[in-house]
Amino acid sequence: MTVDLFAQINNAVLDLQAAQYQTYERPLKKLATLLHHADLEAIRKRLTANLDLETFLAESDKTGGSMVGSHTLLWPDDHEQTLGMTLLLIDKLAADSHFALNFGHQYFSSNSSVISGIRSLTSQMIIPFVRDYAAFVRANGKFEPQLKMTKSNKVFIVHGHDDAALQGLARFIEKLGLEAIILKEQPDQGRTIIEKFEDSATDVGFAVILLTPDDIGSTSTAEKQSPRARQNVVFELGYFSGKLGRGHVCLLRKGNVEIPSDLFGVIYTEMDSADGWKHKLAKELRAAKLEFDLDRFFAA
Known part of the structure; x- marks a missing residue:
């Protein structure tokens, strides 16, 4: 039975959104693996070409103070570069659980709970990304908005x-x-x-x-x-x-x-x-x- 790839991606995101401190790593790694699927590889290379994740993170790190969640990610103005940067970022989050917790705490958490940062970055960053990425892929790599009238009898x-x-x-x-x-x-x-x-x-x-x-x-x-x-x-x-x-x-x-x-x-x-x-x-x-x-x- 063939299962839609983005249905699997959405399931991984749902699991991540509901995860606890002890269980968040598995759906995060699964999400990163699915985003490396062979059917997505060509568009992934296009989106991530010439992007420097470490420089992006270093510049964003300068935006906040000592308060929880006070930092701001300095996303590129170009929407395709934002998608590409998010792909790279998800890879880094999945590869390093310590980084993932600190990242969520630094940029998204609103309280002292360790898992709140993961949940917030899921709802504020990963869910919108998956939505936009799926639309981008299904539109064959085009972002130009078009009025699409469905033919119906x-x-x-x-x-x-x-x-x-x-x-x-x-x-x-x-x-x-x-x-x-x-x-x-x-x-x-x-x-x-x-x-x-x-x-x-x-x-x-x-x-x-x-x-x-x-x-x-x-x-x-x-x-x-x-x-x-x-x-x-x-x-x-x-x-x-x-x-x-x-x-x-x-x-x-x-x-x-x-x-x-x-x-x-x-x-x-x-x-x-x-x-x-x-x-x-x-x-x-x-x-x-x-x-x-x-x-x-x-x-x-």
């Missing part, structure tokens, strides 16, 4: 009480070859409503918001009340507009439903009885880069 349908409109929309989406996600059709699994909603919305590529006249309301001073969508619909509309971007959200309005004030001027599609909305929705789905067979649309 899932379309989340936000709806109120109009079941006929919901079913008509869901069946149309499915006929295009896309997957319609309807919250009430998802298993509860003991989750709260908001947990169930967030989990179901995790990897969707598009959201269709059905604005149907389920409620009525007005300002406190208005004499006439207007048809409105349900509060959950308005909430989920805002959620998906922020999560996916407006280009991945389509408003379908049925009847004379009040548009939320923050969305005045946003284009919406009337859910007309002649089914012209289907053509407009298909165009929006295509513009959002969802992949489906256009022949299915004409057959719909």
